Amino acid sequence: DNNEDVSIQESNFCKLDVNQQVSPSCDITFKEINEINKKIRPDLVSLVQTEFFRYFKIDLYKECSFWDTSDAFCTSRNCAVDVVEDWDKLPEIWQPEVLGSLNNETVSEATEENDNELTFLNQLCDKSKSGSTQKVGSQYDYCDLDDFSKEGSVLVDLVENPERFTGYGGNQSASIWMNIYNENCFTVGETGQSLAKDAFYRLVSGLHASIATHLSNGYLNTDTGNFEPNLDLFMARVGNFPDRVANIYFDYSVISKALWKIRPYMKRLSFCDSYDEKVKSIFLNIVSQLDSKIFNEDLIFSDNISSKLKDDFKLRFKNVTRLMDCVHCDRCRMWGKIQTTGYATSLKILFELDQHDEETKQHIVDKLTKYELIALINTFDRLSQSIAAINNFETLYNQRLNSSNNTQNKLANFFQNNNFFKLLGSARKAVTSTITSIKANASKGGIKASEEKDTLIKEKEEQVVFADLKMPKKKTKQLDSNGTEIEGVWEKAWKTEIHNFKEALRFIYRCYADLPSNVWNICLYNMNKLWNRFVGVANYVKEEEDNPIAYSLDIQ
Numbered sequence: 084d085n086n087e088d089v090s091i092q093e094s095n096f097c098k099l100d101v102n103q104q105v106s107p108s109c110d111i112t113f114k115e116i117n118e119i120n121k122k123i124r125p126d127l128v129s130l131v132q133t134e135f136f137r138y139f140k141i142d143l144y145k146e147c148s149f150w151d152t153s154d155a156f157c158t159s160r161n162c163a164v165d166v167v168e169d170w171d172k173l174p175e176i177w178q179p180e181v182l183g184s185l186n187n188e189t190v191s192e193a194t195e196e197n198d199n200e201l202t203f204l205n206q207l208c209d210k211s212k213s214g215s216t217q218k219v220g221s222q223y224d225y226c227d228l229d230d231f232s233k234e235g236s237v238l239v240d241l242v243e244n245p246e247r248f249t250g251y252g253g254n255q256s257a258s259i260w261m262n263i264y265n266e267n268c269f270t271v272g273e274t275g276q277s278l279a280k281d282a283f284y285r286l287v288s289g290l291h292a293s294i295a296t297h298l299s300n301g302y303l304n305t306d307t308g309n310f311e312p313n314l315d316l317f318m319a320r321v322g323n324f325p326d327r328v329a330n331i332y333f334d335y336s337v338i339s340k341a342l343w344k345i346r347p348y349m350k351r352l353s354f355c356d357s358y359d360e361k362v363k364s365i366f367l368n369i370v371s372q373l374d375s376k377i378f379n380e381d382l383i384f385s386d387n388i389s390s391k392l393k394d395d396f397k398l399r400f401k402n403v404t405r406l407m408d409c410v411h412c413d414r415c416r417m418w419g420k421i422q423t424t425g426y427a428t429s430l431k432i433l434f435e436l437d438q439h440d441e442e443t444k445q446h447i448v449d450k451l452t453k454y455e456l457i458a459l460i461n462t463f464d465r466l467s468q469s470i471a472a473i474n475n476f477e478t479l480y481n482q483r484l485n486s487s488n489n490t491q492n493k494l495a496n497f498f499q500n501n502n503f504f505k506l507l508g509s510a511r512k513a514v515t516s517t518i519t520s521i522k523a524n525a526s527k528g529g530i531k532a533s534e535e536k537d538t539l540i541k542e543k544e545e546q547v548v549f550a551d552l553k554m555p556k557k558k559t560k561q562l563d564s565n566g567t568e569i570e571g572v573w574e575k576a577w578k579t580e581i582h583n584f585k586e587a588l589r590f591i592y593r594c595y596a597d598l599p600s601n602v603w604n605i606c607l608y609n610m611n612k613l614w615n616r617f618v619g620v621a622n623y624v625k626e627e628e629d630n631p632i633a634y635s636l637d638i639q
């Protein structure tokens with residue numbers, strides 16, 4: 084356990100202290116959330132795959148109410164949503180005739196609606212619980228709920244349409260995020276002033292960061308054609324921004340607390356006893372691992388102006404959910420709608436449900452629709468998967484950092500963490516502070532006398548200034564048994580190369596310098612040979628010289 088902490092601090096992954104509280108309103112640390120998430124993850128994965136939670140009905144063609152989006156669309160195949168059309172493939176309980184046989188009254192309602200296929204979610208429970216499909220009084224809602232019962236809505240299998248990289252981006256998506264932050268979040272100056280305003284920003288930023296984590300975790304590798312984790316993308320979008328990581332944990336706390344809060348009302352929720360016992364037990368298993376201290380909703384609107392602020396908060400959040408209709412990529416819009424509905428549902432449970440007031444219980448718990456419940460659980464699963472992915476990215480990050488034989492990666496890592504401007508800025512600060520201290524000491528009585536002190540100050544200040552930078556370790560000199568310095572491999576190789584280069588230059592120079600005398604000697608030798616042949620004497624000139632001018636090259 085301790086070793087794990089040390090490695091986290093050394094690697095400085097996401098630059099978060101895992102033992103710190105997630106936020107002032109969450110009495111829980113990042114590490115504790117990691118532990119809770121590890122425990123509930125398997126149950127949550129199986130819960131979202133059950134027949135109750137894996138289907139969702141949604142209006143994908145609703146017009147954007149803020150601006151004209153008719154000319155904008157995403158052409159990538161990854162943006163598409165595969166709608167359930169082949170009803171024969173659905174399990175027996177989802178077949179309209181089986182669902183219809185549950186209750187005659189609901190069947191006649193369905194016939195009236197003339198929307199047999201898509202009313203199956205509404206028909207899931209018997210009439211005694213059909214209140215769950217009624218429209219909820221808008222005064223409690225943080226999103227519009229009419230989308231789900233519309234005729235044009237489509238049925239989607241969420242497991243078959245995972246949230247991952249789609250290629251959607253550029254100005255289109257940026258304008259939606261900017262609209263959310265600029266128009267609907269409280270302004271930057273306001274956020275620090277109240278927990279509610281701060282919470283609003285953190286909710287949205289956490290959603291944004293969670294989406295970025297999913298698209299980095301399921302990133303399309305064009306070489307293999309598979310969707311795989313991409314560490315560089317994750318670091319660039321989320322990992323290098325500790326506040327974004329913290330906001331994912333904040334959102335996790337908010338949704339966890341909402342689930343914890345509805346736990347006593349399981350019987351009143353719109354599960355169907357006939358075939359949902361398994362679903363209920365998994366649900367209860369998950370919620371039993373959560374803790375009420377994970378988020379304190381009572382702190383959020385605790386000041387005098389809270390009632391007006393709450394209305395403002397609700398209105399702004401509704402706008403965020405409506406903005407999802409302006410997303411041009413169907414897959415992104417679908418997950419955007421599900422998640423904003425999930426957040427809206429948890430805000431309604433947290434801020435509107437008073438456990439001591441029967442009226443609010445009737446309005447909130449009894450009227451909670453299946454769509455809200457499905458959205459709530461799937462949003463919790465999204466955050467849970469984000470946290471699992473963050474922990475996996477941390478392992479990948481440490482592996483890369485520790486891979487001793489991969490110099491290129493180490494170098495890339497060094498530059499990623501030690502951005503050039505940051506280094507330059509830090510260096511400037513270090514130099515300025517050293518000069519200041521030198522001046523100060525000089526004025527106190529001479530530079531010489533304070534030389535030692537200056538060096539100490541300089542070292543200390545450099546330590547502070549460069550505290551967050553990863554600098555390569557200082558080289559220590561190695562000595563042999565005689566006390567002479569042992570040369571490093573690189574130093575030796577460098578010296579040999581320089582020596583050979585000089586030797587080659589010397590050789591070329593000597594060739595040119597000796598050329599005239601060599602030409603003269605060759606001519607003389609050949610003329611001598613010719614003269615001897617002409618006068619008919621034996622060749623007394625030796626073919627080989629006794630002392631040839633041989634260049635001895637000292638190449639190492």
Ligand SMILES: Cc1cc2nc3c(=O)[nH]c(=O)nc-3n(C[C@H](O)[C@H](O)[C@H](O)COP(=O)(O)OP(=O)(O)OC[C@H]3O[C@@H](n4cnc5c(N)ncnc54)[C@H](O)[C@@H]3O)c2cc1C
Pocket residue numbers: 246247248249250251252253256257259260287288289291292293294295298320327407410414415416418419
């Ligand atoms: C509702 C919605 C759902 C989407 N779903 C998907 C999806 O499923 N798959 C997919 O591949 N793409 C999806 N996208 C697109 C994705 O979110 C990015 O917009 C896209 O990948 C381009 O990213 P970017 O790096 O240009 O910056 P963006 O993510 O578009 O961000 C714009 C700016 O916001 C700021 N910012 C970024 N993150 C945060 C944060 N967490 N908190 C505060 N500020 C931040 C930064 O300054 C950034 O430059 C979705 C977009 C939207 C609006």
